[in-house]
Amino acid sequence: MGKAEDFARLRPLLFSIAYRILGSVGEAEDAVQEAWLRYEASTTQxxxxxxxxxxxxxxxxxDVxxxxxxxxxxxxxPWFPEPLLADPYEDPARAAELADSVSTAALLLLERLSPLERAVFVLREVFDFGxxxxxxxxxxxxxxCRQLAVRxxxxxxxxxxxxxADRRARDELAHRFFQALREGDVLGLQQLLAADVSMVGDGGGKAPQLARAIRGADKVARLLGTVFPALAGIGLTTEPHDINGxxxxIVRDWDGKVVQTLALDVLDGRIQSIRLVLNPQKLGHVxxxxxxxxxxxxxxxSRRAQP
Incomplete structure (x- = not known):
């Protein structure tokens, strides 16, 4: 098997490692490409x-x-990782564990680690390297490395x-959430949200965003139930899709272009948090x-034109 074939076989794993360390799709792809260039240029096998x-x-x-x-x-x-629509590295025996490790919540937690600690944790705890x-x-x-792993x-x-834990129950809850969102069903949304749910947006100063986090089922439900039907009224669509596992x-405009992504954390039969990525610089790969x-x-x- 030649170098190109070897690299292609390992590319999903390499990207998945780089993305978990970096939290950026673009930077992870660049890291993988640089790894290929170094491998291609090496004179020894x-x-x-x-x-x-x-x-x-x-x-x-x-280094990045x-x-x-x-x-x-x-x-x-607030800074969120770039949304990942699908992890290219697949291991059916550990699918749920791998999905949790690439979640927005897990990646935000990894941000608290030093770069070395983060790399060691990803290799050892996520991918089970010796x-x-x-x-x-x-x-x-x-x-x-053992000390870094412990910390x-x-x-x-x-x-x-x-x-x-029950993926089917989680997906059913999400289906009900998006149905209520489309219908502007505030009461229905309230029943699906945890009492202390939070909604936070990452615009990075590059897009209109929430002035602050919105907390509480009543406030979040009322905002969502008002805004999303109005967005649909000007041609925006909400396309359910797994985000970071x-x-x-994905929310698209009237031309099908990406406006934002929306990710849900679900636990104990309720939505615990809603994270929006609105920064256009983080959405180009979508x-x-x-x-x-x-x-x-x-x-x-459109809002001003309403009677």
Missing amino acids: PASTKSFLCAVVTRISI LRSARMRREEYVG FPEVASAVGRSEDA ARRHMNAGRPRFE QPGA GPVADPWEVSRVFRE
């Missing part, structure tokens, strides 16, 4: 192509994350997100992106 490529993409991702952390500290408003492989990938001793696990366990949707300011202008004008 590694003993294990998988170990070599995973180590390369991990080190690239750590270190430079990205300062940008995130200066980010306008410590010799982890040590080789991050350029540290096995003992140092990372402690941080993650302290705030580890929980999700509805959890129920969600499809052609709408002008959020134009959508906002048309929406405001």
Whole structure:
């Protein structure tokens, strides 16, 4: 098997590692491409192509994350990872675990770790790499990696997100939620939301966004039940789609361009949080992106025109 075939076989795994370290689809794709260039240029065949490529993409991702952390500290408003529509790495035996590890909530928790801790946690806890492989990938001793793993696990366990274990029940709840959303059924929405539900938007200063988090079933239901039918009135559509392994949707404008994504965290038969990604710079991989300011202008004008 040639280099190109080897790389193509491992590409889903490489992307999945890079995305969990970086929280960015574009940066993860760039890291994978850089790993390919380094592999293609190498003159020796590694003993294990998988170990070599995973180590390369991990080190690239750590370097990128270190430079990205300062940008995130200066980010306008809440920062969310770029929405992932589908994880290319599949392992049927661990599908639920892998989906939870790529959830928005889990990725936000990973943001609390140092780049090295994050990389070690992803390789060891998510992808079950042995410590010799982890040590080789991050350029540290096995003992140092064990210590990094302990610290990372402690941080993650302290705030580890929980999700509805029954996928069918979770998806049924999401179906009812989007049906109530389309109908503007405020009471129906209230019954599906946890009492302390929160709704937060990431616009990054590049799109109109919520001035602050909206909390409480009554406030969130009233806002959603008012705004989404009005958005439908100007031609926007809400297309249910898994976002980061959890129920969600893509909102498109009258030309089918992406306005935002919406992701739900579901637990104990209720929606616990709703996260909106509105920053157009984070949506390009989903499809052609709408002008959020134009959508906002048309929406405001339609509201003013109502009797």
